[in-house]
Amino acid sequence: MHCSLHSNVAVVEKEKSTNNEMPIHRPAMVRETLDALSPRAGDKALDLTVGTGGHALALADKIGPDGFLLGLDRDKSALKVAKERLAESASCDFRLFRCPFSKADRAAQEVGVERYHVILADLGVGSHQLEDPTRGFSYESDHKLDMRFNTTKGMSARDVVNSMPEEKLADIFYELGEERYSRQIARAICERRDEDPIETPAELAEIVKQVAARKSDGRTWRLHPATRVMMALRIYVNREMEELEALLEVLPHLLARGARVCILTYHSLEARRVKQAWKEQEDKGLLREFDDSPIMPSDEEVEENPRVRSCQLRAAEALTEGGLK
Ligand SMILES: C[S@@+](CC[C@H](N)C(=O)[O-])C[C@H]1O[C@@H](n2cnc3c(N)ncnc32)[C@H](O)[C@@H]1O
Numbered sequence: 001m002h003c004s005l006h007s008n009v010a011v012v013e014k015e016k017s018t019n020n021e022m023p024i025h026r027p028a029m030v031r032e033t034l035d036a037l038s039p040r041a042g043d044k045a046l047d048l049t050v051g052t053g054g055h056a057l058a059l060a061d062k063i064g065p066d067g068f069l070l071g072l073d074r075d076k077s078a079l080k081v082a083k084e085r086l087a088e089s090a091s092c093d094f095r096l097f098r099c100p101f102s103k104a105d106r107a108a109q110e111v112g113v114e115r116y117h118v119i120l121a122d123l124g125v126g127s128h129q130l131e132d133p134t135r136g137f138s139y140e141s142d143h144k145l146d147m148r149f150n151t152t153k154g155m156s157a158r159d160v161v162n163s164m165p166e167e168k169l170a171d172i173f174y175e176l177g178e179e180r181y182s183r184q185i186a187r188a189i190c191e192r193r194d195e196d197p198i199e200t201p202a203e204l205a206e207i208v209k210q211v212a213a214r215k216s217d218g219r220t221w222r223l224h225p226a227t228r229v230m231m232a233l234r235i236y237v238n239r240e241m242e243e244l245e246a247l248l249e250v251l252p253h254l255l256a257r258g259a260r261v262c263i264l265t266y267h268s269l270e271a272r273r274v275k276q277a278w279k280e281q282e283d284k285g286l287l288r289e290f291d292d293s294p295i296m297p298s299d300e301e302v303e304e305n306p307r308v309r310s311c312q313l314r315a316a317e318a319l320t321e322g323g324l325k
Helices: 006-013 030-037 054-065 076-089 101-111 157-163 164-177 181-197 201-215 227-237 238-253 268-283 299-303
Strands: 044-049 070-071 093-098 116-122 253-265 288-291 310-320
Touching: 030 116, 030 253, 030 299, 030 310, 044 101, 044 181, 054 070, 054 076, 054 093, 054 227, 070 076, 076 181, 076 227, 076 299, 093 101, 116 238, 157 164, 157 181, 157 227, 164 181, 164 227, 181 201, 201 227, 227 238, 238 253, 268 288, 268 310
Parallel strands: 044 070, 044 116, 070 093, 116 253
Antiparallel strands: 253 310, 288 310
């Protein structure tokens, strides 16, 4: 498929990849990301969360045949789809790795390109994962409650809800999901698992819904009442805040002088942490954030793709090369 990136992006929402049935993620704020990063012909680009390759294709289009793209993700199936799509449409040289972005410096060393002109991190979960019921991210799924980006490592969400002490579960829901009924939900989970383990997202969502229904006196919900609990579990299982922390440390070392970096966040904990870390790095003379306020998606984009409604884009420019003065 050789078409311009913008038309490509517009048509991929319900597209399936050719050799498996994985849904393709529709990338958020592509125009704004390209504006912020200003990729030029011949640039070296690093996509830290390549997903199914939507943003990577857009970057590849701009850096052209003399450019180089390194793409990372923790999700093997997403990388497979991204590889297919880039092989078909990208004119630049590219390498993809299954690698957490906290270890981006190692991947960069491995490919022998240690500094980049444009770097993108599009955090969180993609629709290639949410819409695949076997991955256990969506509260409607009757498959195993899993939620790991890398399905070969660490505890699944099922293991967490069936083994974590009640108080710790409540802390996860409160701290990572800002869930107001965290204690009552943790209690209900523990009562239920004493009888039978919780196996699926749908079972967990039903437990949360019952607590919310008791607490909310017949009020209706704008979002499914399990949304925050599911998000908190996903963040916990994938150590997302720890990963972000490590990424923010390593980023300045990957930047060529004058390079640009862009981070798309989807919840307030991430957004706050990026803002704070960049402020500290600005004080050290490493980075300069373009604007104090983040860029938000347009009303049209939110209408077309409601999943981007919580997206915030922050962009910065390197003041040093590789974090060295
Ligand atoms: C919102 S999606 C990115 C979509 C991508 N921009 C696209 O256009 O298809 C987020 C991706 O980040 C990946 N991811 C999340 N945490 C990660 C981490 N710590 N290291 C590497 N990849 C990560 C997820 O597996 C997911 O594929």
